Amino acid sequence: MSVVVAAVNIAVDDADTQNLLNLLTNPDVALCSVTPECGSIYLVQLQEAKNDKTGAGDTGSGWMMNKAKEGHKFYFNINTMEYAWERPETVVKDHSLLTREEIQKVVTAVTAEHDRELLFKSNEPIIVKLQARIRGYQAREAFNNRMNFMKTQLPAIVQIQAWYRGQRQHKKYRQRLGELKENEDSAIKIQAQVRMYLARQKYKERQKYYKANEPQIVKIQAAWRSNMARHDYMQLMHAENPPISVVRKFVHLLDQSDIDYTEEIDLQKLRQQVVTEIRSNQQLELDLDQMDIKIGLLVKNRITLQDVITHDRKLKNYKENTRGSVNKGLKALSKESRERLEAYQHLFYLLQTNPRYLAKLIFEMPQSRTTKFMESVILTLYNYASNQREEYLLLKLFKTALEEEISSKVDKMSDIVTGNPMVVKMIVGFNRNARGQGSLRELLNPLVKAVLEDKNLAINTNPIEVYKAWVNQMETQSGKASGLPYDATNEQALEHEEVRQRIDQSVQALRKATDLFLKHILGALDKIPYGMRYMAKVMRDALKKKFPDAPEKDVLKIVGNLIYYRYINSAIVAPDAFDIIDVTANKGLTTDQRRNLGSVAKILQFAASNKGFGGDSAHLASMNSYIREAHEKFKKYFKEACDVEEPDVVFNIDQYTDVTMVTKPVIFISIREIVDTHQLLLDHQDALAPDHSDLLHELLEDLGDTPDSDILLGDVDETSNKTQLEKSEITLTLSNKYEVPEGDQTDINNMVIRTKRMVVDVIRCQPGENLTQILNTPATDEQEEEHAALVKKRDKVDKRATDKEANLVRQQSVMSETRLALSTMKTKVKKNLHALVLAGVVSHKDHYQAIVNMIVQDIRNQRRYRQRRKQEMIRIRDTFQSLSTKRAFFEEQIDYYNRYVKTCLDNLRTKGKKNSQAF
Secondary structure (H helix, E strand, C coil): CCHHHHHHHHHHHHHHHHHHHHHHCCCCCCCCCCCHHHHHHHHHHHHHHHHHHHHHCEEEEEEEECCCCCCCCEEECCCCCCCCCCCCCCCEEEECCCCHHHHHHHHHHHHHHHHHHHHHHHHHHHHHHHHHHHHHHHHHHHHHHHHHHHHHHHHHHHHHHHHHHHHHHHHHHHHHHHHHHCHHHHHHHHHHHHHHHHHHHHHHHHHHHHHHHHHHHHHHHHHHHHHHHHHHHHHHHHHCCHHHHHHHHHHHCCCHHHHHHHHHHHHHHHHHHHHHHHHHHHHHHHHHHHHHHHHHHCCCCCCCHHHHHHHHHHHHHHHHHHCCCCCCCCHCCHHHHHHHHHHHHHHHHHHHHHHHHHHHHHCCCCHHHHHHHHHHHHHHHHHHHHCHHHHHHHHHHHHHHHHHHHHHCCCCCCCHHHHCCCHHHHHHHHHHHCCCCHHHHHHHHHHHHHHHCCCCCCCCCCHHHHHHHHHHHHHHCCCCCCCCCCCHHHHHCCCHHHHHHHHHHHHHHHHHHHHHHHHHHHHHHHHCCCHHHHHHHHHHHHHHHHCCCCCCHHHHHHHHHHHHHHHHHHHHHHHCCCCCCCCCEEEEECCHHHHHHHHHHHHHHHHHHCCCCCCCHHHHHHHHHHHHHHHHHHHHHHHHHHHCCCHHHHHHHCCCCCCCCCCCCCCEEEHHHHHHHHHHHEEEEHHHHCCCCCCCHHHHHHCCCCHHHHHHHCCCCCCCCCHHHHCEEEEEEEECCCCCCCCCCCHHHHHHHHHHHHHHHHHHHHCCCCCCHHCCCCCEEEEHHHHHHHHHHHHHHHHHHHHHHHHHCEEECCCHHHHHHHHHHHHHHHHHHHHHHCCCCCCCCCCCCHHHHHHHHHHHHHHHHHHHHHHHHHHHHHHHHHHHHHHHHHHHHHHHHHHHHHHHHHHHHHHHHHHHHHH
């Protein structure tokens, strides 16, 4: 035991917790209540006990005394390992050593403390609750005692506190007042310094705050400015009478910038490219069709191979020259030719803007020449509706011609369906082959491709064909004759269960495919071009006017014939012919694919015209209920298709638009077409304009009686091909010979335009609450200088736009008055406004708000025009890309025909060699 006790002392000195814990639990030392979790605490407490004991006596002798279980004392030296049961005289107790009893005392205390802590932890919620209740009781007791005291002594307490506070405050006040009176000057200086310091600190803190939050402040300011700008913009766009302060912020949008002119130049070039490409593709398509015919005649030995080779050389020339004609401007012509063309510019402007001449000319010509006239002259005159102005004018022409045809040529409504009305054919041809081709492709391409790519789709509702296919299949599979007659009537074929099942399967597939087409077409009304829908509206109104007693359903059938049968149906039946899908020259649609598409188109046509199956097609009578349901949907569709606004609203164009345009209208036309059109007008001028004072007669007199291409061509080299030169396209900048001269203020509408332009410059350079105040306030020198700088800036932009490379013709008649001095311009504005007041256009009571509203409308229209111009450029680029793709397909066909002709020549040479050898 003593040895273990000695070891414990050594472990304490060594601060060895683990060894100490092992020794304390040694059975030889017989210590009680040793807990392993308290090992580190045992060490600390034993070290403290040992340190406390060391100061009580001698140390270093190594002798310690321990008691045995029986109570006998045992002396042991830890250094020499000597021991004795009785204390020798030479033994000196070592106070630096702990005995077993002292160790047991420390262990018992530490363990007891540990057990107490565990007890507290296990009963902590109860202890906390007990303490809380005791404290709560004590606090309530103290509070109740205090409240009882306060209630009994409250008046005295309040009085004492009030008196004490008052005395103390009076004393402070008197002392402070005395100090301030004694040091008034110093106080003022100190106050000033303090205020300055506080203000400077506040300013620095605020500046520091701004710098620390600069990004957020910038965002807030930007949001505020944008909110104000948005508010002004909403007022401009939607307020009934926008204030002039708001209008002044946006009038700069009416200026034509370099970007506007650049876009106009790019757009003009794109239009020229598209028109040229359309004309070239049309001619190339005609020549390819002729090549098809010639090859067919060659196969039948109706023509010689030399005829085919000659035509093939013509096609090769097309491929070598990517355009069918060479573009040529006015500057490439002689002076006499240019003067002649200027007269034609006036003539074609009149024809373009007045649809009644061409509308009458269409019906004066033989029907055989109308299509060619339509493609070569009318569409050229309107640039194939390559911009909104020309589309607007072309629609006006179609409207006039269609109303004339229905009024004079149609005796009953069914004539439009059973016959082939000239104008209807022109309208459909234009919308399907020019502007509407992209829309038609977008509408039908996914539907047609779904049918073509479905390899399992095989629609055949012809009983005889189904019967023959079934018989052939049985005989092929069995290798034996079926015993059934190969030829059979519909009734005989339908007697077989297999035939009926196959037809039922085809009917189900047909209904599913048709329903897919129907839903997509009905849900894509916006894909139908506006021009087509407007013509449907014109047709409906014209029919109602001609046949007022006709039921609406009959009128809608005729409208449906235009929209579906003539415009959509053919593209479903022959998608390769209308560029709905992309095909190569040597790969077309299979018979099954054409039959599938034809079957779908037939059901849709029956639904559009409300026809059903009967007679020989009685086996398809189950489709009649579906057709009737679809017809009701089609009626609603056709009715909604006619619900469009007038072109004036859609395109925002009227008879004065040309005066305010950035550039004058331009067309691209060949010399031969100019001469032919002139000749047609001469031949039919009395029918077109019965009144000899009509403007058309005057313009034709200016040009002379006999059109001659030589005058336009000028001097031509003998080596030049005159026929080819006549096909050369030239650029005609159209102009109105009868435009109101500059300075003439007799026309009210023209005066309004000029006044608006001047008012824009006035309010831009001079602010004010209303137009009356601005006009009555003299302009300052700074405002005059600002206006002069504006005029110079505008001149520079115009100069860049009208240089040789830009080749734009700027409208100058409206702009000349804005070059006046600001004060002179204001005087002229006052004079014009007075005239407009007398004409009832504006009123001075509302400070001429009507003219301000007109300017606001111009700003709105300018914004829409710029947006539409960008959209038009995108659309024209897409159109040009489509035309280039189509031309690539034609060139692929040319290569295919070249290979065919080469093969024929090779075969002919081989045959010639064999004949020579045989000879």
